[in-house]
Amino acid sequence: MMDSNNAIEVRNVSKHFKVYYDKGSQLKERVLFRKRNAYENRVVLDNISFSIKKGEAVGLVGKNGCGKSTTLKLLTKIIYPNSGTIEMCGRVSSLIELGAGFHPDMSGRENIYTNAAIFGLTKKEIDERLNDIIAFSELEQFIDNPVRTYSSGMYMRLAFSVAINVNADILLIDEILAVGDANFQAKCFNKLREIKAEGTTIVIVSHSLGQIEQICDRSIWIKNGKIQMEGSPKDVHLEYLDYMNTERMEMAEKERARQEAEEQANPEKADGKEAAKKKKRYGSMDCMFTKINILDADGNPQKTFRTGEEMVLDLHYECKKKVTDAVFGFGIFRSDGLWCYGTNTRIDHKDNFDIERDGSYRVDLKELMLIPAEYWVDVTIEYGEGNPVDYYKEALRFEVVSKVSDVGVLRIPHEWTLNI
Numbered sequence: 301m302m303d304s305n306n307a308i309e310v311r312n313v314s315k316h317f318k319v320y321y322d323k324g325s326q327l328k329e330r331v332l333f334r335k336r337n338a339y340e341n342r343v344v345l346d347n348i349s350f351s352i353k354k355g356e357a358v359g360l361v362g363k364n365g366c367g368k369s370t371t372l373k374l375l376t377k378i379i380y381p382n383s384g385t386i387e388m389c390g391r392v393s394s395l396i397e398l399g400a401g402f403h404p405d406m407s408g409r410e411n412i413y414t415n416a417a418i419f420g421l422t423k424k425e426i427d428e429r430l431n432d433i434i435a436f437s438e439l440e441q442f443i444d445n446p447v448r449t450y451s452s453g454m455y456m457r458l459a460f461s462v463a464i465n466v467n468a469d470i471l472l473i474d475e476i477l478a479v480g481d482a483n484f485q486a487k488c489f490n491k492l493r494e495i496k497a498e499g500t501t502i503v504i505v506s507h508s509l510g511q512i513e514q515i516c517d518r519s520i521w522i523k524n525g526k527i528q529m530e531g532s533p534k535d536v537h538l539e540y541l542d543y544m545n546t547e548r549m550e551m552a553e554k555e556r557a558r559q560e561a562e563e564q565a566n567p568e569k570a571d572g573k574e575a576a577k578k579k580k581r582y583g584s585m586d587c588m589f590t591k592i593n594i595l596d597a598d599g600n601p602q603k604t605f606r607t608g609e610e611m612v613l614d615l616h617y618e619c620k621k622k623v624t625d626a627v628f629g630f631g632i633f634r635s636d637g638l639w640c641y642g643t644n645t646r647i648d649h650k651d652n653f654d655i656e657r658d659g660s661y662r663v664d665l666k667e668l669m670l671i672p673a674e675y676w677v678d679v680t681i682e683y684g685e686g687n688p689v690d691y692y693k694e695a696l697r698f699e700v701v702s703k704v705s706d707v708g709v710l711r712i713p714h715e716w717t718l719n720i
């Protein structure tokens with residue numbers, strides 16, 4: 301039994317698709333490469349459950365291919381789950397596949413009739429709304445032309461106008477607001493707010509988190525076929541962005557490692573790049589960095605930090621020739637080149653020292669108060685008054701993420717006192 305406050309109840313729904321490998325087009329290929337007839341059973345939704353209250357607006361977020369559109373298609377009953385149940389209460393209108401119900405040879409006007417009829421409107425009801433639909437679409441001049449002559453933006457206008465004028469109780473929208481020009485987008489946006497205020501339940505799939513934040517009461521983040529998190533859009537989106545940032549960093553790291561391996565395997569090809577790299581590293585090289593790392597507070601290599609977390613630079617070097625009056629240093633630069641911080645052992649009044657053998661130094665940044673961005677670290681060994689021994693520019697990279705959306709360079713600890 302459905303809870304009478306709910307418009308949608310999704311219980312233990314799983315959906316998988318058979319994905320066939322390339323079968324080959326010729327009989328010979330099919331016989332020779334039998335294995336190609338094999339398929340993979342791709343689990344897209346893995347036993348998910350959620351409910352949406354009447355009048356609630358919910359956004360579905362997640363990375364490409366995570367199953368957002370599949371969820372909407374299940375709600376529209378274009379496809380069915382392999383297991384689990386979906387219950388909906390009320391008339392459903394959807395904007396899922398742009399103008400999926402349109403016939404290309406029929407005029408805009410004729411398509412309004414057939415499309416609205418699919419949504420369950422009678423001819424009389426459509427007659428009453430026709431003018432509103434046409435007016436909203438701003439397609440008066442073209443309404444009697446076949447829709448195959450429409451641009452994709454015009455198609456979208458017509459589809460949107462029909463979908464929002466059928467008095468649905470539940471409106472399902474897939475990434476539709478991304479289409480159309482800025483003015484029409486703004487108009488659709490306002491219309492959605494109006495529809496929401498009238499009590500329509502709305503489910504939106506969008507990569508535009510800002511749009512979801514403006515319209516929705518709740519976001520559901522789908523990851524690896526499961527609901528990873530649901531809650532207020534801002535909270536969910538910060539966690540989601542955090543995860544996407546970390547994943548992006550890891551992928552960039554992997555790519556760098558792959559490039560390095562390729563350069564080692566093809567030294568000639570790497571020569572040009574090596575020359576470019578050398579420019580980033582200069583000095584007498586009497587003493588050289590060998591192993592350099594960024595660690596977290598537990599001593600594990602880490603590339604992503606939250607504002608205020610502890611970050612450790614762990615720098616090892618080998619000594620080829622004695623360096624007298626040595627100075628160790630580091631600088632932190634934002635990826636757009638802004639110098640955020642720099643210091644060295646001299647500025648910090650450490651006693652003078654010489655380097656005579658291999659060694660290491662660590663810099664423990666107890667509270668990294670940088671605000672979210674990508675950063676580079678220069679690490680340096682110098683002697684005397686700034687003579688480079690191994691000046692290693694952009695030697696390390698890290699990213700800062702945060703749940704707070706303050707702006708600038710640093711988070712300056714502060715407190716508010718309001719006397720109001």
Ligand SMILES: Nc1ncnc2c1ncn2[C@@H]1O[C@H](COP(=O)(O)OP(=O)(O)OP(=O)(O)O)[C@@H](O)[C@H]1O
Pocket residue numbers: 317318319342344362363364365366367368369370371
């Ligand atoms: N009919 C189908 N047959 C086989 N696989 C499918 C089918 N429909 C979807 N899939 C697969 O299911 C997964 C989820 O697709 P879906 O379109 O729901 O993702 P999405 O979250 O909407 O992604 P995007 O953000 O890119 O729009 C994808 O891996 C897709 O390839």
